[in-house]
Amino acid sequence: MAVWNPWRGCHKKSEGCANCYIHRANARKGINTDIIYKTDEFYKPIEKDKKGNYKIKSGQMVFVCFNSDFFIEEADSWRKEAWEMMKLRNDLHFLFLTKRIERFEIGLPDDYLDGYDNVTICSTIENTLRAKERLSIFKELPIKHKMITIQPMLERIDIAEYLDESVECVVVGGESGSNVRPLSYDWVLDIREQCMNKNVSFEFRQLGSIFMKDGTTYKVQRQNLCAQARKAGINYKAV
Numbered sequence: 001m002a003v004w005n006p007w008r009g010c011h012k013k014s015e016g017c018a019n020c021y022i023h024r025a026n027a028r029k030g031i032n033t034d035i036i037y038k039t040d041e042f043y044k045p046i047e048k049d050k051k052g053n054y055k056i057k058s059g060q061m062v063f064v065c066f067n068s069d070f071f072i073e074e075a076d077s078w079r080k081e082a083w084e085m086m087k088l089r090n091d092l093h094f095l096f097l098t099k100r101i102e103r104f105e106i107g108l109p110d111d112y113l114d115g116y117d118n119v120t121i122c123s124t125i126e127n128t129l130r131a132k133e134r135l136s137i138f139k140e141l142p143i144k145h146k147m148i149t150i151q152p153m154l155e156r157i158d159i160a161e162y163l164d165e166s167v168e169c170v171v172v173g174g175e176s177g178s179n180v181r182p183l184s185y186d187w188v189l190d191i192r193e194q195c196m197n198k199n200v201s202f203e204f205r206q207l208g209s210i211f212m213k214d215g216t217t218y219k220v221q222r223q224n225l226c227a228q229a230r231k232a233g234i235n236y237k238a239v
């Protein structure tokens with residue numbers, strides 16, 4: 001596993017961004033997250049060592065832009081080159097999440113056509129408004145590997161009309177930290193059922209720090225959020 005942050009910084013975009021962990025972490029260090037800049041690891045995927053071998057070894061999953069959004073406006077003129085590096089390193093698999101799927105076409109290389117086999121794009125949503133807005137676009141896009149991330153899940157959401165065999169997995173989770181919005185287990189189970197009905201894989205990634213189940217509201221410690229979700233044992237693998 002490798003991480004590649006070709007640029008850093010992000011602007012809050014929608015309801016799910018209210019407690020963005022990047023903004024919170026940067027604020028503690030006195031960094032202004034709204035300043036977007038190209039990093040000195042921009043060319044990381046194609047960097048080589050003294051022997052001429054790629055520094056990122058073949059066969060790895062590379063998590064991209066986990067301190068930004070791949071489609072952020074300020075990166076429009078940088079993005080084509082980033083795509084080209086991903087195409088060149090077809091021995092790696094790249095994955096990124098975005099809340100800006102409507103900007104997908106900006107900076108796309110001419111040879112992209114029906115997509116790159118080694119790139120997974122996760123469209124992130126948080127409520128019904130954003131599901132309708134983003135997933136209706138996502139559904140039509142030429143992307144070889146698609147995932148939907150619902151995190152932080154803020155309400156019950158019906159995504160059934162956007163689920164088909166092109167969606168490899170739906171990931172659900174709550175919000176972590178203090179003063180966060182609650183996650184209801186009923187909403188999670190409802191998404192799971194929608195996925196099972198459409199034979200789409202489902203993963204319950206993490207509880208929320210405030211978690212409601214069977215009429216009781218719990219405060220969950222951060223270190224237990226993922227473990228408790230796994231313990232629920234409700235993940236579903238498409239057959």
Ligand code: SF4
Pocket residue numbers: 010011012013014016017020021022023067068069099
């Ligand atoms: S889009 Fe993602 S990285 Fe950007 S502010 Fe929102 S939650 Fe944070």
